[in-house]
Amino acid sequence: MRRTAAGRVLAVLDAFGPRHRALSLSEISRRAGLTLPTAHRLVRELVGWGALERGEDGRYSVGLRLLELSALAPRGLELREIAFPYLEDLHQITKGNVHLGVRDGLEVVYVEALRARVRNPVTSRVGDRWPMHATGTGLVLLAHAERDLQEQVLCSPLERFTPLTVVDPGQLRRKLAQVRQTGVAVARGLITLPDLVVAVPVPGPDGEVAAAISVVVEAAQAQPRQLAALLTQASRSIARAMSA
Amino acid sequence: MRRTAAGRVLAVLDAFGPRHRALSLSEISRRAGLTLPTAHRLVRELVGWGALERGEDGRYSVGLRLLELSALAPRGLELREIAFPYLEDLHQITKGNVHLGVRDGLEVVYVEALRARVRNPVTSRVGDRWPMHATGTGLVLLAHAERDLQEQVLCSPLERFTPLTVVDPGQLRRKLAQVRQTGVAVARGLITLPDLVVAVPVPGPDGEVAAAISVVVEAAQAQPRQLAALLTQASRSIARAMSA
Numbered sequence: 001m002r003r004t005a006a007g008r009v010l011a012v013l014d015a016f017g018p019r020h021r022a023l024s025l026s027e028i029s030r031r032a033g034l035t036l037p038t039a040h041r042l043v044r045e046l047v048g049w050g051a052l053e054r055g056e057d058g059r060y061s062v063g064l065r066l067l068e069l070s071a072l073a074p075r076g077l078e079l080r081e082i083a084f085p086y087l088e089d090l091h092q093i094t095k096g097n098v099h100l101g102v103r104d105g106l107e108v109v110y111v112e113a114l115r116a117r118v119r120n121p122v123t124s125r126v127g128d129r130w131p132m133h134a135t136g137t138g139l140v141l142l143a144h145a146e147r148d149l150q151e152q153v154l155c156s157p158l159e160r161f162t163p164l165t166v167v168d169p170g171q172l173r174r175k176l177a178q179v180r181q182t183g184v185a186v187a188r189g190l191i192t193l194p195d196l197v198v199a200v201p202v203p204g205p206d207g208e209v210a211a212a213i214s215v216v217v218e219a220a221q222a223q224p225r226q227l228a229a230l231l232t233q234a235s236r237s238i239a240r241a242m243s244a
Numbered sequence: 245m246r247r248t249a250a251g252r253v254l255a256v257l258d259a260f261g262p263r264h265r266a267l268s269l270s271e272i273s274r275r276a277g278l279t280l281p282t283a284h285r286l287v288r289e290l291v292g293w294g295a296l297e298r299g300e301d302g303r304y305s306v307g308l309r310l311l312e313l314s315a316l317a318p319r320g321l322e323l324r325e326i327a328f329p330y331l332e333d334l335h336q337i338t339k340g341n342v343h344l345g346v347r348d349g350l351e352v353v354y355v356e357a358l359r360a361r362v363r364n365p366v367t368s369r370v371g372d373r374w375p376m377h378a379t380g381t382g383l384v385l386l387a388h389a390e391r392d393l394q395e396q397v398l399c400s401p402l403e404r405f406t407p408l409t410v411v412d413p414g415q416l417r418r419k420l421a422q423v424r425q426t427g428v429a430v431a432r433g434l435i436t437l438p439d440l441v442v443a444v445p446v447p448g449p450d451g452e453v454a455a456a457i458s459v460v461v462e463a464a465q466a467q468p469r470q471l472a473a474l475l476t477q478a479s480r481s482i483a484r485a486m487s488a
Binding site: 004005006007008009010013016017018021022041042045046049050051053055061062063064065066067068069070071072073074075076077078080081084085088091092102104109111114115125126127128129 | 248249250251252253254257260261262265266285286289290293294295297299305306307308309310311312313314315316317318319320321322324325328329332335336346348353355358359369370371372373
């Protein structure tokens with residue numbers, strides 16, 4: 001495959017990931033499928049611009065210019081900033097993990113993730129990307145997505161994270177119908193068994209579903225109805241703030 | 245000036261900024277100094293990759309792939325995640341704006357910015373970049389930076405935001421010495437007059453200053469000593485969490 005010049009730049013950035021936060025030049029070259037001289041030249045340009053930075057050990061990692069740029073994403077930190085006060089309230093009141101997710105392609109990306117002080121087994125982070133069937137916010141976003149996109153997900157292999165992850169297309173279809181009917185997704189143990197998640201949609205200015213918010217707590221102590229009420233209230237506040 | 249292929253890709257990204265969050269193709273072409281066909285080709289590649297996304301009005305903005313990538317920056321969202329619980333406590337207790345800043349070149353970049361519920365005139369955001377002499381976190385970072393870098397800042401034009409912004413090099417030099425001596429930066433009205441900021445350094449694993457944290461409150465109600473004590477405590481907790 002012949003890559004474009006832009007493609008080679010993006011391949012250098014793609015070399016970095018959650019399990020590859022700091023890379024040597026030769027690791028970048030190998031992971032990006034570029035010759036060492038090409039990788040060297042591109043890395044130098046990216047360091048000059050601020051997309052990458054070089055640590056004292058000579059390894060490269062993602063630089064602050066990308067944070068600055070990503071802060072401009074309307075569905076990213078801008079949305080996060082509007083929603084933050086309400087998410088913080090939810091965090092304080094429920095003591096759970098609080099997530100703000102938006103759909104990107106066939107996945108959900110967390111734009112905010114406030115972690116319970118008592119560390120849960122799942123420690124989701126801003127920028128995390130999950131398949132939609134496996135998270136509360138994802139189920140809400142999938143339930144309200146266009147029919148074509150739903151079918152695309154239902155026809156794709158559904159990854160199993162625990163015995164409770166819904167991986168049967170028929171069962172998932174029924175689950176989505178239920179989320180649309182009730183306005184709330186409640187699910188247990190999708191990614192880690194002891195967790196229960198409650199999630200609701202956040203409507204955008206045109207009535208479409210712009211995002212989803214969720215609270216994850218230990219199933220043993222969960223009060224799903226109360227969580228749903230709190231989330232619904234927060235969702236309304238966020239929607240109001242977004243349209244202001 | 246002849247630009248490299250990578251330079252042209254980065255020029256497209258550089259076209260976006262806080263006052264240019266959504267751009268048409270011709271605006272991108274003009275701001276990036278590229279012909280329309282080149283801009284079109286690069287934008288298409290960047291949209292395919294997820295660095296940009298196209299809104300319903302046909303304008304482009306920054307996409308979620310950059311948020312995902314920026315979440316990998318060790319001095320960005322990773323630091324923010326470690327510091328967050330302590331910043332949240334500061335936010336709850338002081339009711340002020342809370343900032344976590346790191347130095348990038350001659351400037352300070354906010355990695356976290358929790359805004360007081362009562363909206364202050366300055367509404368700083370994650371990803372914001374300020375000259376160091378004009379913010380509390382910046383003063384702390386500058387005071388603890390290498391001598392060469394301090395001189396570079398002291399010799400450069402110091403932008404004035406209010407009558408109280410310290411723009412005289414001699415006065416700034418004395419201010420920095422004071423920050424080093426006391427371990428705290430206290431300053432009034434640097435960017436907007438009614439504000440008072442208190443900031444302290446956050447030591448990294450090797451004893452160097454890795455970041456700075458600050459609280460901004462209305463000067464009329466400020467209790468700088470109490471704020472300094474709370475900040476120092478939070479800084480120690482963050483340093484401990486970073487080294488864990």
